[in-house]
Amino acid sequence: MKKKLKKYALPLSIAICIGTIYLCTLTGITTISFGDANKILLNQIFHINLGMENINEGATAIIWNVRLPRVILAFLTGGALALCGAAYQGIFKNPMADPYILGVSSGAALGASIGIVMNFSSNFLGSNGVAILAFGGSFLTILLVYNISRVGRKVPVATLLLSGIAIGQSLGAFMSLLMIFNNDSMTQIIFWVMGSLNGKGWDQVLIVLPYVVIGCVIMLTSVRELDIMLLGEETATQLGVDTEALKKKILFSSSLITAAVVAATGIIGFVGLIVPHIVRMITGPKHRTLVPFSVLFGGAFLILCDTLARSVTSQEIPVGVITAAFGGPFFVYLLRKRKKGGL
Amino acid sequence: MERLMPRIMLDFKDVVSGYGEKDILQGFSATICQGEFVGLIGPNGTGKSTLLKCLSGLLPVKSGVITLEEKNNTNYTQRERAQMIAVVPQSFDIDYDFTVEDIVLMGRNPYLSYRTRESQNDYNIVTEAMRATKTLNFRKRFYNNLSGGEKQRVIIARAIAQEPDIILLDEPTSALDIHHQIEVMELIRNLNLKKSMTVVAVLHDINLAARYCNRLILMKDGRVIIDGTPKEVITEANLKKVYEMKMFIQENKLFCKPEIIPLRVIKESENYRSLKIHVICGGNQASQVLEELEAMGHQVTAGVVNQGSDDWTICDVLGIPMVEESPFTAISREKQEENLAVMAESDLILISDLPFGHGNINNLIGLENLRGELYFHRNCLNNDFTEGELVKQLELIKKKKTVNEMNSHQEFIKMIKERTLINEK
Numbered sequence: 170m171k172k173k174l175k176k177y178a179l180p181l182s183i184a185i186c187i188g189t190i191y192l193c194t195l196t197g198i199t200t201i202s203f204g205d206a207n208k209i210l211l212n213q214i215f216h217i218n219l220g221m222e223n224i225n226e227g228a229t230a231i232i233w234n235v236r237l238p239r240v241i242l243a244f245l246t247g248g249a250l251a252l253c254g255a256a257y258q259g260i261f262k263n264p265m266a267d268p269y270i271l272g273v274s275s276g277a278a279l280g281a282s283i284g285i286v287m288n289f290s291s292n293f294l295g296s297n298g299v300a301i302l303a304f305g306g307s308f309l310t311i312l313l314v315y316n317i318s319r320v321g322r323k324v325p326v327a328t329l330l331l332s333g334i335a336i337g338q339s340l341g342a343f344m345s346l347l348m349i350f351n352n353d354s355m356t357q358i359i360f361w362v363m364g365s366l367n368g369k370g371w372d373q374v375l376i377v378l379p380y381v382v383i384g385c386v387i388m389l390t391s392v393r394e395l396d397i398m399l400l401g402e403e404t405a406t407q408l409g410v411d412t413e414a415l416k417k418k419i420l421f422s423s424s425l426i427t428a429a430v431v432a433a434t435g436i437i438g439f440v441g442l443i444v445p446h447i448v449r450m451i452t453g454p455k456h457r458t459l460v461p462f463s464v465l466f467g468g469a470f471l472i473l474c475d476t477l478a479r480s481v482t483s484q485e486i487p488v489g490v491i492t493a494a495f496g497g498p499f500f501v502y503l504l505r506k507r508k509k510g511g512l
Numbered sequence: 513m514e515r516l517m518p519r520i521m522l523d524f525k526d527v528v529s530g531y532g533e534k535d536i537l538q539g540f541s542a543t544i545c546q547g548e549f550v551g552l553i554g555p556n557g558t559g560k561s562t563l564l565k566c567l568s569g570l571l572p573v574k575s576g577v578i579t580l581e582e583k584n585n586t587n588y589t590q591r592e593r594a595q596m597i598a599v600v601p602q603s604f605d606i607d608y609d610f611t612v613e614d615i616v617l618m619g620r621n622p623y624l625s626y627r628t629r630e631s632q633n634d635y636n637i638v639t640e641a642m643r644a645t646k647t648l649n650f651r652k653r654f655y656n657n658l659s660g661g662e663k664q665r666v667i668i669a670r671a672i673a674q675e676p677d678i679i680l681l682d683e684p685t686s687a688l689d690i691h692h693q694i695e696v697m698e699l700i701r702n703l704n705l706k707k708s709m710t711v712v713a714v715l716h717d718i719n720l721a722a723r724y725c726n727r728l729i730l731m732k733d734g735r736v737i738i739d740g741t742p743k744e745v746i747t748e749a750n751l752k753k754v755y756e757m758k759m760f761i762q763e764n765k766l767f768c769k770p771e772i773i774p775l776r777v778i779k780e781s782e783n784y785r786s787l788k789i790h791v792i793c794g795g796n797q798a799s800q801v802l803e804e805l806e807a808m809g810h811q812v813t814a815g816v817v818n819q820g821s822d823d824w825t826i827c828d829v830l831g832i833p834m835v836e837e838s839p840f841t842a843i844s845r846e847k848q849e850e851n852l853a854v855m856a857e858s859d860l861i862l863i864s865d866l867p868f869g870h871g872n873i874n875n876l877i878g879l880e881n882l883r884g885e886l887y888f889h890r891n892c893l894n895n896d897f898t899e900g901e902l903v904k905q906l907e908l909i910k911k912k913k914t915v916n917e918m919n920s921h922q923e924f925i926k927m928i929k930e931r932t933l934i935n936e937k
Binding site: 264394397403404406410454455 | 591593597598607609610615619624626670
């Protein structure tokens with residue numbers, strides 16, 4: 170019975186994710202009837218016309234150009250963050266690691282703040298300047314952190330974590346300075362930092378998608394080595410893992426994915442931290458299952474959070490607030506469980 | 513002809529290595545052939561584990577060359593090396609819930625590329641490794657829930673699954689109880705004998721090393737002190753160079769291997785006024801009292817002892833001057849007089865717990881004329897084979913001299929301590 174469940178777990182989870190995408194696309198503040206929404210989706214995806222005459226163009230735009238891309242972006246973002254979180258927790262052998270632990274978020278935030286202050290929000294090099302600066306900021310940060318901690322060919326994990334935190338803190342200080350001297354941009358920066366999927370469309374989906382797909386492929390080809398890394402770097406080396414190459418591979422692919430996601434959506438916290446933990450509790454620590462289920466579960470989790478964020482009140486709540494509201498107590502629970510010798 | 517020449521698996525030539533500026537290995541050289549079971553022994557910090565780290569590619573060599581199967585060790589990739597060398601560390605814990613089978617399966621990693629999944633052949637090898645280590649019946653259990661001995665067997669199973677030519681062990685038994693120590697060592701010996709795997713093991717327990725290894729390398733300060741069979745290496749002269757302590761070596765009759773018995777490292781912390789004490793002994797009961805008196809710093813002498821007796825051995829090891837007689841011979845008049853001359857100098861004379869017979873009763877002749885205080889262990893009367901001569905002799909002494917009787921050697925030690933302790937306040 171258990172074996173059967175294991176065999177069908179992955180297709181079942183994929184089905185649940187598609188179901189979540191579907192249901193959450195139908196949910197929203199603007200009331201669009203169930204039938205109409207289905208007709209719009211069928212028409213747009215499969216070009217099956219079941220009487221589009223009675224549906225106004227506004228409804229079509231809301232379903233097709235607002236809700237669906239937003240839900241898909243939520244899925245990709247949540248999946249990507251959970252994927253990077255799982256990978257980082259593996260190579261750092263540290264359950265507190267998340268995709269932002271090396272300062273990627275601070276770099277992105279500083280980049281975005283500069284963009285906002287200088288009013289680059291649109292039409293900078295033909296694209297969204299804030300997003301480009303955020304991406305650049307996070308990528309420069311990771312390069313800096315990596316090179317600070319590098320000793321010859323090796324990158325000691327402890328040094329990497331500490332320099333990540335140190336650089337993150339200093340960049341955060343710069344951002345605070347920027348905000349103080351640019352009072353009028355402050356609200357905008359705060360909203361950006363809290364992370365939101367508001368107003369995001371197919372453009373962002375197309376930017377994020379390749380990173381997530383490539384990231385998944387890289388992680389899935391490293392699952393055995395990531396497992397072995399959990400036994401410690403020395404043991405991994407003695408079992409034939411080129412630990413430095415693996416670290417570099419995971420570090421840079423995760424950073425790229427995170428940078429892309431953060432540039433598109435801002436800093437959405439806790440997904441990358443808690444989702445891998447929940448999945449690990451259910452599937453065990455092996456990355457062959459941990460990686461795909463983290464992506465699926467992280468994606469579904471962020472869709473639900475985002476749906477809450479946009480439909481509970483008429484005033485949209487940043488999704489980062491919702492994930493943190495769920496994530497905070499969970500984090501406390503984890504810490505307490507760890508104290509008892511679990512995890 | 514080729515069969516006579518054993519294949520050289522490992523060759524160390526003037527290897528220098530260490531952490532940061534500090535060199536731990538300072539010119540280590542040795543050659544290890546296929547099928548050898550080599551034990552690395554020596555005190556902490558002499559570079560035994562460092563050597564294993566250099567070999568398994570964790571630590572670069574600063575100078576010198578390690579040749580692994582005819583190629584410089586640095587020219588192998590980690591994956592190639594892992595196909596030849598498996599490492600069994602001290603038992604370690606994992607923070608994650610891996611099953612025993614997961615852990616053993618990791619041993620197949622050096623043979624798998626990122627594209628391939630474990631094949632049926634890999635699973636067969638893993639099953640066989642678990643069978644050999646008797647871990648098969650708990651292969652679905654979590655590694656973390658196993659006992660220390662079981663964990664160590666799982667790690668050895670993983671090493672077997674690597675199908676290596678050489679297996680390196682870093683203190684594989686130091687965390688185990690005596691039963692599991694033997695179990696693990698026997699397991700490794702089986703690998704060595706049946707699969708002619710070359711074994712290099714860092715061992716702290718010299719007796720265990722002497723028993724299982726067919727070659728020992730004694731190290732100090734990153735160099736080889738001596739390299740040879742256990743009999744050649746485990747001698748007092750060699751070990752004294754390395755360990756600062758009192759010990760003695762005896763042959764373990766059961767295994768025909770030398771065996772070390774460590775005695776004492778720390779000198780008595782208190783200071784005692786030195787006395788000249790003579791112990792009449794020669795049986796097998798006086799070892800402890802001799803050792804304790806010696807450790808307190810007294811000038812201990814002994815006699816007359818038959819060579820080869822236990823009391824003789826301990827005097828020999830501790831360097832206590834003694835009057836000796838040939839084995840299984842009655843004490844000659846000549847030796848008896850020699851002993852009397854030694855005792856004439858003594859402040860105290862202890863007649864220790866020993867059986868008296870016609871052969872050694874003349875130890876007591878003439879004691880009544882000596883200046884030293886006389887102490888007598890009462891238990892001698894229970895082991896009296898002299899048909900009354902012992903009692904007669906004691907009566908004779910008591911006429912001229914006080915004989916202090918006591919029931920144990922500890923009573924004597926306590927009395928001596930109280931009398932000679934130098935109170936520094």
